[in-house]
Structures are given as structure tokens and as C-alpha cells.
Amino acid sequence: xxxxxxxxxxxxxxxxxxLDGDFAELRGRGGPGREHEAxxxxxxxxxxxxxxxxxxxxxxAEHGGxxxxxxxxxxxxxxxxxxxxxxxxxxxxxxxxxxxLLAFGTSAQRARFLKPIVAVEELWCQGYSEPEAGSDLxxxxxxxxxxxxxxxxxxxxxxxxxxxxxxxxxxxxxTEATGAPREDLSCLLVPLDQPGVDVRPIRQLTGTSxxxxxxxxxxxxxxxxxxxxxxxxxxxxxxxxxxxxxxxxRLIGFRRELENLIDLAxxxxxxxxxxxxxxLARAWAGLEAIRGTALRTLDGVTxxxxxxEASIGKIYQATWHRDLGELAMDVCGAAGTLTDGAPxxxxxxxxxxxxxxxxxLYAGSNEIQRNVIAERVLGLPREGRP
Numbered sequence: 366x367x368x369x370x371x372x373x374x375x376x377x378x379x380x381x382x383x384l385d386g387d388f389a390e391l392r393g394r395g396g397p398g399r400e401h402e403a404x405x406x407x408x409x410x411x412x413x414x415x416x417x418x419x420x421x422x423x424x425x426a427e428h429g430g431x432x433x434x435x436x437x438x439x440x441x442x443x444x445x446x447x448x449x450x451x452x453x454x455x456x457x458x459x460x461x462x463x464x465x466l467l468a469f470g471t472s473a474q475r476a477r478f479l480k481p482i483v484a485v486e487e488l489w490c491q492g493y494s495e496p497e498a499g500s501d502l503x504x505x506x507x508x509x510x511x512x513x514x515x516x517x518x519x520x521x522x523x524x525x526x527x528x529x530x531x532x533x534x535x536x537x538x539x540t541e542a543t544g545a546p547r548e549d550l551s552c553l554l555v556p557l558d559q560p561g562v563d564v565r566p567i568r569q570l571t572g573t574s575x576x577x578x579x580x581x582x583x584x585x586x587x588x589x590x591x592x593x594x595x596x597x598x599x600x601x602x603x604x605x606x607x608x609x610x611x612x613x614x615r616l617i618g619f620r621r622e623l624e625n626l627i628d629l630a631x632x633x634x635x636x637x638x639x640x641x642x643x644x645l646a647r648a649w650a651g652l653e654a655i656r657g658t659a660l661r662t663l664d665g666v667t668x669x670x671x672x673x674e675a676s677i678g679k680i681y682q683a684t685w686h687r688d689l690g691e692l693a694m695d696v697c698g699a700a701g702t703l704t705d706g707a708p709x710x711x712x713x714x715x716x717x718x719x720x721x722x723x724x725x726l727y728a729g730s731n732e733i734q735r736n737v738i739a740e741r742v743l744g745l746p747r748e749g750r751p
Contacts, residue, residue, distance in 0.1 A: 372433065373440035379417060380448045388413070388451075395452030396618075398571035398716040404530065407451045411485045421459050421483045423610070424467065428475060429483035435610055442614025446621075457527060458482040458489040462535050464606045465552075469591040469599050477588075478554070492522040492536030492555070492579060493600065501733070502537060502600060503546040507581065509538035509553055516540070516589065518555055518581040524727065528577035529566050531557055535603075541594045550596030552603075554588035555581070570719040571711060605675060607728055612659045612678065616652065619686060622717065623648055626693055629714075635696045644692050648685070655681045673741035676734040683724040683731060690721035 384392060388410050394402045414420050423438045424430025433441070453459075463482050466475055481487040498504035507520025518538055528534065534555045541549040557564060561584035566574035591599045627645055630636040636645070658678045693714040694701045701718075704710050711719070725731045739745040 369436045372437040376441050377444045391451040392449045398720040400575040401573050407454050411455050415484050428479045438610040439613045443617050446614040446617030455485040461603050461606055462489050465603045487532045490525050490528040490531035490534050492534045494524045505537050507538045509540045516586045518584045520581050522579045524576050525579050528564050528579050537596050547597040551593045552590040552596040552599040553586040555586045571716055616656050630696045651685050673737050676737040680731050680734045686724045687721045690718035694718050
């Protein structure tokens with residue numbers, strides 16, 4: 366047994382034992398459209414993982430990790446999904462901010478923030494999108510003005526995932542005045558529990574509120590990641606980490622959804638329709654192609670964050686999952702229009718359909734991903750901008 370399989374077996378055995386004990390009822394809880402489910406219990410579960418040494422495994426040991434290789438990290442995410450373990454609550458700190466601090470943070474910032482992320486003692490959200498700057502981060506209008514050793518932040522962020530539960534926000538703000546949009550940005554770390562911060566949950570189609578609007582009116586930050594004006598480079602690196610090894614675990618969840626949908630089609634007779642059978646077969650083939658694409662990005666992970674080529678996988682995954690939600694409604698037929706209860710108790714298939722409408726928008730819309738591929742992978746001229 367090689368090192369990867371030994372690591373996989375160790376984590377699988379730990380999961381089996383941990384999820385058969387006090388946390389057994391958390392199997393399958395949380396996730397898209399269900400992020401409200403058992404949140405305090407899932408937080409306790411993740412802290413239990415931390416005490417056992419199963420958070421931030423890819424980080425250097427000196428910062429609380431296990432120096433796990435990319436292949437070992439993939440094994441962890443796959444086993445976690447196969448075990449139907451509860452949706453993670455500290456993933457934005459572990460998978461996005463932490464690696465960014467390892468790449469750009471000062472020794473003081475690493476000492477202050479990495480340990481609480483490993484222990485799941487502080488939760489994070491990402492403040493990038495704004496009402497007038499969704500996927501176009503160069504259009505960010507939130508400003509941060511220097512005030513002694515601190516920065517005073519004023520602006521409005523939206524579609525901020527996990528903001529209602531977060532303790533801190535890492536955000537992009539305009540701090541410079543060079544006139545070059547990408548060179549005026551800085552990445553700041555802002556505590557949310559302070560005057561001048563107003564978090565307003567956004568009710569989604571699923572009836573839940575994973576996202577929020579966050580208003581900053583004189584909020585203060587003592588931390589800039591990287592140099593002032595280097596926010597664009599920091600942000601692009603962070604987005605690269607977002608498309609890293611955890612993708613392989615997400616595909617396990619996609620496969621489970623597809624297999625359950627195939628079972629439903631066989632049970633309710635929808636599989637007798639040749640068009641439905643063809644779409645199910647195409648979905649299976651598409652998922653295999655997505656996995657192959659994701660594995661190829663591991664070369665980028667080995668060198669740090671995945672490169673711009675990861676945008677190819679983002680488009681594949683987003684479009685495939687959105688299409689699966691549409692296929693699910695066609696397999697359900699007329700029954701797909703009926704909820705499980707009043708006023709709006711959604712079925713799993715309805716929740717999949719409604720939430721997956723956002724897949725091609727969040728974390729960079731498909732249109733933005735195509736621009737990234739054209740300009741940064743194929744070397745085509747940049748799109749004209751006003």
C-alpha cells in the first residue's frame with residue numbers, strides 16, 4: 366500500500382468510527398440550499414475533526430497541517446464525500462484564506478490567523494462581489510482609507526457566502542489612486558463583530574440564506590494581505606485555490622446525485638423515454654470528462670494554486686450541475702411541481718434544481734471564465750472594455 370492509500374485508509378477508518386458515534390445523525394446534513402441545517406452541531410463536528418488532526422491537512426506542519434500531498438488531499442475529500450459526512454463550515458478559511466496567507470501573509474498574520482482556522486475557532490467569508498461589480502472584480506468600489514496603522518472601510522458587498530455565520534471577512538477594497546483599476550486594489554482582513562458592519566441575509570430561491578449583503582460604514586481593519594495595491598494578484602491566487610483539490614470531493618457528491626436520479630428514473634418509468642435515457646447517459650459521460658479535467662489541474666496545485674486552466678473545469682462543472690438540475694425536474698415529471706409540505710418544504714430534487722441555477726454565476730460566471738481562458742490560457746487579445 367502506497368502513502369496515498371495508507372492516508373486514505375487512515376482517514377476512512379477515522380470517519381467510520383467518528384460518524385458512528387455521537388455525530389451519526391449529522392450524516393448528509395447541510396450543503397447547498399440546506400446550509401442552515403444543524404449548524405451548531407456541524408461546527409462541533411468540525412472542531413472534533415480539528416482535534417483529531419484532520420483539518421488543513423495540506424498545510425505545512427509548522428502551521429498546524431500534516432504536509433499532505435495533493436494526491437492525499439484528494440483522497441481526504443473523496444473519502445469525506447463517500448462517507449456522506451456533514452457539509453463543512455470552515456472551508457472558506459481552510460481552503461481560501463489560509464493558503465493565501467501562506468503565500469502572501471506576514472509572519473505576524475500567519476501567527477494570528479492560521480491557528481484559529483485549523484482549530485475552527487474563527488469562521489471566514491469572502492467579500493469580493495458588489496452590486497456594480499459581480500464577476501468583474503476590477504469594478505470594485507468599496508474603499509479603504511488609511512488612518513494611522515489601520516484602514517477605515519466603507520462600501521457594500523453582496524452575495525457574500527457564509528457571512529451570517531462568519532467572524533471575519535477577507536475583502537477587496539480600493540486603496541490607491543493610480544487610475545489603473547487592477548492596481549488600486551488591496552486585500553484586507555476585517556472583523557465583522559464591530560461598529561460599522563451590517564450583515565443582511567439574502568433569502569434565496571431555496572428559502573434559505575447562505576448569502577448576505579454586508580455594509581461597511583467606517584469599519585476598521587488592521588491587516589492588509591500583501592502590499593497595498595497588490596490586491597488583484599492576491600485575489601487571483603485566492604480564486605485559484607478555490608478550484609483546487611476539494612473539487613474532486615465535490616464530484617463524488619455529483620456522482621451520488623446522478624446515481625440517485627438514475628434510480629428514480631428507473632423507479633418512476635422515466636427511463637423508458639429514450640430522450641431521458643440519452644440525457645442520463647450524457648450526464649454520466651460528462652461527469653467522467655469533468656473528473657479527468659480536474660485531475661489534470663493537480664499539476665497546478667503541486668506548484669501552488671491551480672493556474673488559469675482551472676477555469677475550464679469551472680465551466681464544465683457549473684454547466685453540468687445546472688443541466689443535472691433541469692434533468693431532475695424532467696425525470697420527476699408533474700410530481701416535481703409539488704412540494705413536500707406547506708408553505709415551501711422542498712424536495713431534494715427541487716432544491717437541486719433551484720440552487721444549481723446559480724452554479725454558472727458564483728465564483729466567476731461562465732462568461733468571465735471564458736475570458737480568462739481566452740486571455741490567460743490561449744493568449745488572445747483582451748476584450749475591449751469601456
